[in-house]
Amino acid sequence: MSLERGTEQITRVLLWRHGNTDWNAEQRVQGQLDVPVNDRGRAQAQAAAAVLARHETQLMITSDLSRCTRTAAPLAELTGLTPERDARLRERNFGDWQGLTTPEVRERFPESYARWRAADPDPGDGIESIADLGKRVSETIRQAAERVPGGTVILVSHGGAIKYGVAALLGWPEEMLPTVAPVQNCHWVDLMLQPSYGWRISAYNVGV
Structure with a gap:
C-alpha cells in the first residue's frame, strides 16, 4: 500500500542500524571488519522486527556485513522478504x-x-572521508526509493553510514554534523520522499 498525502504518493525509507556487538560494548573500532551481533544484539533485532513488520515494506536491503544481515533476519521471517545485500551500506572504513x-x-x-x-x-x-561515505550511502537511498515509488524500503546499515548518508541526502551543512547524535543500536531513521517537497526526515533515532 502506498502512502499518499493529497494526490501525491509518498515513498518511505527506513534506515535501521544493526544490533549490538561485543565490540560496541568494548568501544572497539569496527569499521568494515565483519564483527557479528551478540546475544543482546539478536534480542534487539527480534524486538525491533516486531515493530518494523507493521510497515508494508516492499524492499529490504542490508549491508553485506554479518551484523546487518543477522539483524535483518527476524524481519525477513516476519515479512517474507528476501533481503538484498549492498556493500555501499557498509560502515565507514576506519x-x-x-x-x-x-x-x-x-x-x-x-x-x-x-x-x-x-x-x-x-x-x-x-x-574514509565523510564526503565519500555520504555519497555512497545517499546514492543507495535514492536508488532504493526509485525502485518502489509510493512504497516503503528498509535499509539495514551502520551508525556512521546512516548519519552521514542522511546528512548528504538532505544537504546538511558540515558544521551541523557534530550536533547530530549517532543512531543507537537497532534504532532507525524515517525518511519520506514527496514529489512537491523532496526528501524530508520524519523521525530520527527511533527504537522499541
Missing part, C-alpha cells in the same frame, strides 16, 4: 584504526584522533 579500542587509537594516533574529535571530515590514517 583504516588503521579498525580493531583498536578508543584508548588505543588515542595513544597510537594522537594527531589524527584529535582531528577526528574536532570533526575533521578527512582525518587521515586511511579513514
Whole structure:
C-alpha cells in the first residue's frame, strides 16, 4: 500500500542500524571488519522486527556485513522478504584504526584522533572521508526509493553510514554534523520522499 498525502504518493525509507556487538560494548573500532551481533544484539533485532513488520515494506536491503544481515533476519521471517545485500551500506572504513579500542587509537594516533574529535571530515590514517561515505550511502537511498515509488524500503546499515548518508541526502551543512547524535543500536531513521517537497526526515533515532 502506498502512502499518499493529497494526490501525491509518498515513498518511505527506513534506515535501521544493526544490533549490538561485543565490540560496541568494548568501544572497539569496527569499521568494515565483519564483527557479528551478540546475544543482546539478536534480542534487539527480534524486538525491533516486531515493530518494523507493521510497515508494508516492499524492499529490504542490508549491508553485506554479518551484523546487518543477522539483524535483518527476524524481519525477513516476519515479512517474507528476501533481503538484498549492498556493500555501499557498509560502515565507514576506519583504516588503521579498525580493531583498536578508543584508548588505543588515542595513544597510537594522537594527531589524527584529535582531528577526528574536532570533526575533521578527512582525518587521515586511511579513514574514509565523510564526503565519500555520504555519497555512497545517499546514492543507495535514492536508488532504493526509485525502485518502489509510493512504497516503503528498509535499509539495514551502520551508525556512521546512516548519519552521514542522511546528512548528504538532505544537504546538511558540515558544521551541523557534530550536533547530530549517532543512531543507537537497532534504532532507525524515517525518511519520506514527496514529489512537491523532496526528501524530508520524519523521525530520527527511533527504537522499541
